Amino acid sequence: MFDHGHLTTGQTVLVHGAAGGVGSLAVQLAREVGARVIGTGRAGDRDVALDLGAHSFLDLEADELPHAGEVDLVFDVIGGDILTRSTELVRPGGTVVTIAMPPTVQPTNGRAIFFVVEPDRVRLTDLAQRLRAGRLKPIVGAVRPLSETASAFARRRRTPGKTIIQVADEEGTQHSSSV
Template identity: 75%
Template sequence: MRGITVRDREAGISGLRLEDLPHPHAAENDVIVRVHAAGFTRGELEWPGTWSDRAGRDRTPSVPGHEVSGVVTELGYGTTGLTVGQRVFGPTDWARNGSLAEYVAVEARNLAPLPADIDHTVAAALPISGLTAWQGLFDHARLTTGQTVLIHGAAGGVGSIAVQLAHEVGARVVGTGRAADRDTVLGLGAHAFLETDRLEDAGQVDIVFDVIGGDILDRSAALVRPGGTLVTIAHPPT
């Protein structure tokens, strides 16, 4: 099969190469997925798992891409819950070869059935951003119906999903971004939109969900009412 590999950590995205690769092996509880669409983030090239396995051993050349949508072609020993020919999507393991190839081996527990009316390209864009938004809002902030949540970067990959999830659960959603993002954010279900230079107009909120960091994060802290929660996924400055 053909796949995209990386070998040189210092080369960045210019080090991506298309190569012939062995067909992946389906280990116990794995499935083999024929890839129809894959997601890749530039940040993967900084992740330790891209370059070494869980024992710290070099595993290059490695295949990046940790979001996949496709069709199951093979079941590993003991695999249950999925069938050959089934449409699926989900994240792949950080420390194994990823989805930028014709086929990928994935633990079955990482995959979900993909409805027939959802395009593979759309599905491959969801796993990492969707899980990040879900974990931030519900696992960490414990967002519930009736609360008010301020979501930064509300038109971006994570922020746009967070807006929709918060709206669906019955929260009041305030999205932030650039002026050009207003119609997009309101169309996703936000009840109000603020440009980032007018954050103070939000008043006090129960939850701030931040994807930006820096000055935005510092200014947001004052908006959280007593007992509220501030969640950020932004990297701290280095």
């Protein structure tokens, strides 16, 4: 949102999947920088997204996407038709940033960017500090032992939040890793 979308204080961002593992963090980071945040998702996600700091919420199954109004930035984790229709909401000079798929449509007088997240030690350290300080609240869906890794991700149903795989080192000390 910040590197590719140049999100700053006072701008409006539409975060798709606002209650999911990535979207929930995007909502909090955008709110912390002083942006107006519109979250989207399913009806059951409304309270989670609003509790995380979204100013308003659109149910993608019941509300019309144009009701969001014009935005400076769309942050997309869904792709498909939602990504395509979201380009119509971007103000001139605005950006669509997606991690779901390469965009097939560009916003009028704006840009659309697809990128694959790569590990960045400095950014991960910053997120860890925010987490320890209580400024960032990840949604943890489940904590599973290493021996259950395959089954933890073989489920077909949607699990809210991140699944944490707990790993023990040689001394039996427990460590957790988010996937």
